[in-house]
Amino acid sequence: MAAMPRTPRTTATRTASRPGALLRRLSPLLAAALLMAGGPVIAPALAKAPAKVQKSQKVQKAQKVQKSAKAQKDQIAGKTARATPSADAGLMQAGVPAQVAAALRRAGVPASATSFYVVKLGAPSARASWNAQQPMNPASTMKLVTTFAGLQLLGPEYRWQTSLYADAQPGFDGTVNGNVYLRGRGDPKLVPEEMAKLVASARAGGATAINGDLVLDRSYFADGLDGNGTIDGEAQRAYNVGPDALLYAFKTLSFTLTPDPVTQTVAVSVTPELAQLRLDNQLALTNGRCGDWQSRATPSVQPQSDGTVLASFAGDYSSDCGEHVLNIATLSHAEFTWGGFVAEWQRAGGRFTHLPALRSGKVPRGAVLLARHYGLPLSDIVRDINKFSNNVMARQLFLTIGAELDRGGPASPERSIRVVRRWLAKQGLDMPGLVLDNGSGLSREERISAYDMARLLQQAAASNVGPALVDSLPVLGVDGTLRNRLTGANAAGSGYLKTGTLADVRALAGYVDAEDGSRYVLVSMINHPNAAQAREAHDALMQWVYRGAP
Numbered sequence: 001m002a003a004m005p006r007t008p009r010t011t012a013t014r015t016a017s018r019p020g021a022l023l024r025r026l027s028p029l030l031a032a033a034l035l036m037a038g039g040p041v042i043a044p045a046l047a048k049a050p051a052k053v054q055k056s057q058k059v060q061k062a063q064k065v066q067k068s069a070k071a072q073k074d075q076i077a078g079k080t081a082r083a084t085p086s087a088d089a090g091l092m093q094a095g096v097p098a099q100v101a102a103a104l105r106r107a108g109v110p111a112s113a114t115s116f117y118v119v120k121l122g123a124p125s126a127r128a129s130w131n132a133q134q135p136m137n138p139a140s141t142m143k144l145v146t147t148f149a150g151l152q153l154l155g156p157e158y159r160w161q162t163s164l165y166a167d168a169q170p171g172f173d174g175t176v177n178g179n180v181y182l183r184g185r186g187d188p189k190l191v192p193e194e195m196a197k198l199v200a201s202a203r204a205g206g207a208t209a210i211n212g213d214l215v216l217d218r219s220y221f222a223d224g225l226d227g228n229g230t231i232d233g234e235a236q237r238a239y240n241v242g243p244d245a246l247l248y249a250f251k252t253l254s255f256t257l258t259p260d261p262v263t264q265t266v267a268v269s270v271t272p273e274l275a276q277l278r279l280d281n282q283l284a285l286t287n288g289r290c291g292d293w294q295s296r297a298t299p300s301v302q303p304q305s306d307g308t309v310l311a312s313f314a315g316d317y318s319s320d321c322g323e324h325v326l327n328i329a330t331l332s333h334a335e336f337t338w339g340g341f342v343a344e345w346q347r348a349g350g351r352f353t354h355l356p357a358l359r360s361g362k363v364p365r366g367a368v369l370l371a372r373h374y375g376l377p378l379s380d381i382v383r384d385i386n387k388f389s390n391n392v393m394a395r396q397l398f399l400t401i402g403a404e405l406d407r408g409g410p411a412s413p414e415r416s417i418r419v420v421r422r423w424l425a426k427q428g429l430d431m432p433g434l435v436l437d438n439g440s441g442l443s444r445e446e447r448i449s450a451y452d453m454a455r456l457l458q459q460a461a462a463s464n465v466g467p468a469l470v471d472s473l474p475v476l477g478v479d480g481t482l483r484n485r486l487t488g489a490n491a492a493g494s495g496y497l498k499t500g501t502l503a504d505v506r507a508l509a510g511y512v513d514a515e516d517g518s519r520y521v522l523v524s525m526i527n528h529p530n531a532a533q534a535r536e537a538h539d540a541l542m543q544w545v546y547r548g549a550p
Contacts, residue, residue, distance in 0.1 A: 115136050116129065116450060139500025140440065143389065144456065145436070152465055164180060164198060167212065175208065180215070184337075185220045186245050189375060191248075195341060210352050216337060220411060221245040225242055226333060236328050250392060253327070255328070274331075282313055283297065290321040383471065398440070399439075475493060482497065486542065494546055
């Protein structure tokens with residue numbers, strides 16, 4: 001993803017900013033830091049799926065919870081399987097190379113907690129297949145199912161619409177008398193520069209002032225999608241932001257902290273600009289070691305009695321820390337989007353006869369269209385989703401698939417699951433062990449086997465959207481979530497793989513181009529409390545495949 005142009009920021013240096021300050025664009029730091037928030041280590045995921053897939057999803061989920069509890073008790077009692085040399089022999093008989101088996105043993109990961117499937121494209125049989133039929137928690141590699149389905153069902157050039165309506169046409173003086181209505185259809189990347197284009201279009205059509213309230217039409221998605229809690233209780237973390245038909249700037253504030261030794265101050269800037277947001281910067285610059293800067297510099301973000309929202313910074317910040325970016329998910333979707341639209345309207349020179357109230361509702365019949373904006377093409381969105389493992393963007397796409405292909409009501413996970421299952425069946429990909437939840441992999445429930453994931457990747461490679469999918473994947477040692485993996489190895493630049501990370505899950509799925517020019521499908525999933533220690537095993541696996549899986 002190309003870096004976004006650098007733009008002005010709201011800044012504060014031990015002073016409170018005024019609510020009218022405006023910003024136009026997300027900074028490159030936000031683009032990188034926020035999108036990367038999709039792949040942190042988060043709360044424990046279930047280590048193993050049930051052996052059989054039940055007809056009832058509710059029964060299935062209940063059984064998983066019970067098995068998870070038993071596994072945790074067994075772990076405490078020391079009853080879980082341990083990596084042993086005899087297990088190494090089983091892995092090697094299945095084609096898994098000795099160096100991978102040895103790395104798993106060193107990590108304390110038993111073979112029973114792993115699955116592998118490696119196959120050369122076009123080959124009749126796998127080079128390595130271990131536990132491949134066992135449904136596993138894939139973490140963010142589940143995004144491959146969502147993005148491949150989206151590319152095929154919606155098309156790489158699909159674009160989301162965001163529209164602005166009004167009760168009446170602008171008058172001769174440009175004033176819109178009555179309410180304006182902002183209607184969203186789930187754009188995953190409605191960021192300030194995209195909102196600015198919508199506002200500019202309305203202004204070009206003659207609207208200069210609004211004499212009414214701002215009504216947000218978020219009815220394209222079902223209610224309550226953002227109210228189901230988080231996987232780990234960290235509601236302010238960007239990776240936990242839930243979907244919304246009017247998702248704006250990932251519902252996340254990005255604060256940039258910049259020490260200035262000359263003035264002995266710490267400047268704080270924020271993007272995106274929200275009309276109701278004020279900054280109170282009381283950070284003191286020190287000369288000591290940086291240490292845990294984040295715990296000391298995280299602001300308190302609190303609504304005020306006058307309707308504003310105050311972000312207060314206190315404590316100290318060392319010049320040794322340099323510049324850092326702090327992302328905080330805050331406010332409701334409606335409040336965040338309201339603040340963003342009002343700020344962009346004012347930044348563009350638009351006026352309000354009074355501060356518009358925030359209201360929710362559908363666009364009424366007979367409303368006048370002021371402007372319509374088409375977002376970035378799906379091929380660009382898929383690239384952000386996969387390279388940076390962006391959870392909320394994946395969830396937006398997953399819901400859009402259901403909304404567009406199973407019309408008749410607001411988008412919901414259930415409708416999307418039906419559509420994706422029908423699509424898989426038409427592809428000849430019967431997957432009895434597949435469990436879909438939200439399509440992002442940020443779930444304790446989602447399951448897929450390594451074999452089924454490999455079949456999906458083989459099908460994708462042969463499809464008309466195969467190049468777009470491969471182009472969206474992190475490149476080994478180059479970019480995305482693989483930018484720091486095997487950077488000095490010969491395999492660098494030859495792997496195109498989605499990563500998956502939860503507290504006790506590590507997964508890889510994608511393609512590796514071997515040194516002889518052959519392309520392989522590689523899938524590996526590890527579900528175990530020691531999964532984080534198994535990075536060496538995955539690195540060894542990728543290098544083995546690069547050498548032609550000898």
